[in-house]
Amino acid sequence: MQLKCVKGDSLRRVTQTKLYFAQMKSKAEFGFLQPPSSSTTKKRNRPKVRGRRLSYEGVSSLPDCVTYEPAFLPPSHSEQLMKELMEVIPFRQEEIKIFGKLVKEPRLCAWYGGAYKYSGRALKENPLDSVPQLASLRDRISRKLDLDLNSVLINLYRDGSDYIGWHSDDERELGPSKDDIVVASLSLGAARDFRLKRKDGAGNPISITLESGSLLIMRGETQKLWKHMVPKTKNVQQPRINLTFRFLHQVSTGSPTPKDGQTKRAIVRT
Numbered sequence: 001m002q003l004k005c006v007k008g009d010s011l012r013r014v015t016q017t018k019l020y021f022a023q024m025k026s027k028a029e030f031g032f033l034q035p036p037s038s039s040t041t042k043k044r045n046r047p048k049v050r051g052r053r054l055s056y057e058g059v060s061s062l063p064d065c066v067t068y069e070p071a072f073l074p075p076s077h078s079e080q081l082m083k084e085l086m087e088v089i090p091f092r093q094e095e096i097k098i099f100g101k102l103v104k105e106p107r108l109c110a111w112y113g114g115a116y117k118y119s120g121r122a123l124k125e126n127p128l129d130s131v132p133q134l135a136s137l138r139d140r141i142s143r144k145l146d147l148d149l150n151s152v153l154i155n156l157y158r159d160g161s162d163y164i165g166w167h168s169d170d171e172r173e174l175g176p177s178k179d180d181i182v183v184a185s186l187s188l189g190a191a192r193d194f195r196l197k198r199k200d201g202a203g204n205p206i207s208i209t210l211e212s213g214s215l216l217i218m219r220g221e222t223q224k225l226w227k228h229m230v231p232k233t234k235n236v237q238q239p240r241i242n243l244t245f246r247f248l249h250q251v252s253t254g255s256p257t258p259k260d261g262q263t264k265r266a267i268v269r270t
């Protein structure tokens, strides 16, 4: 049983999430997975951010290297996919070392692809084709981008208290050069805010709500010049799954030779 590997609080919350799905199964519609209508998304309740808040109308304000397609998947497909992935993906809550101390990541995740050093830990090879739903999404998004995506990192945010901190996806495996990394991010379930800020501090942070079924594509210099995150929020009780499809380059296992002459720092996401 997949849940055996998840312990304590994490087990309780995953079990609750699965129970939630089991209860919803008896209903004809997974209404909670619909993007909130503007009337239910009260502005005053949303987390404050110094910067622009984007909606469908505002996506033209995203940097050129980021595109957002709100309805990549129709709602019925997104709902079905969310249910299936909750059943078949063995999500785990990993531990990461921060300042020498082991702490639990504030979300669950699963990796499908080649061996990858992510956030200071080694993700083992795990064939993406072993999950037909993932293979089919990979093929569809690859065709769209005209690029053979070969891996996916899946995050499960159990509710609004799960999050991912500021980071960029700029590990060596994702691109020998940091200015041509492609990350295609598909969101399912609860709508969550996604923020972008420039590394050089220029301009205001940008915030966009990622709806269920949406596809956000970061490419070009996004990972070189920007950081991104999904903040905590008190307003979300439902789970969200995010799949970030990536193209993993084969990286030699020899000692790394940093391109820019600097020592490669360990990138740790919280």
Ligand SMILES: O=C(O)CCC(=O)C(=O)O
Residues within 6 Å of the ligand: 153, 155, 164, 169, 185, 194, 210, 228, 229, 230, 242, 244
């Ligand atoms: O959940 C998201 O939308 C972003 C996830 C992310 O940035 C990552 O996995 O690297």
Ligand SMILES: [Fe+2]
Residues within 6 Å of the ligand: 167, 168, 169, 228
């Ligand atoms: Fe990321």
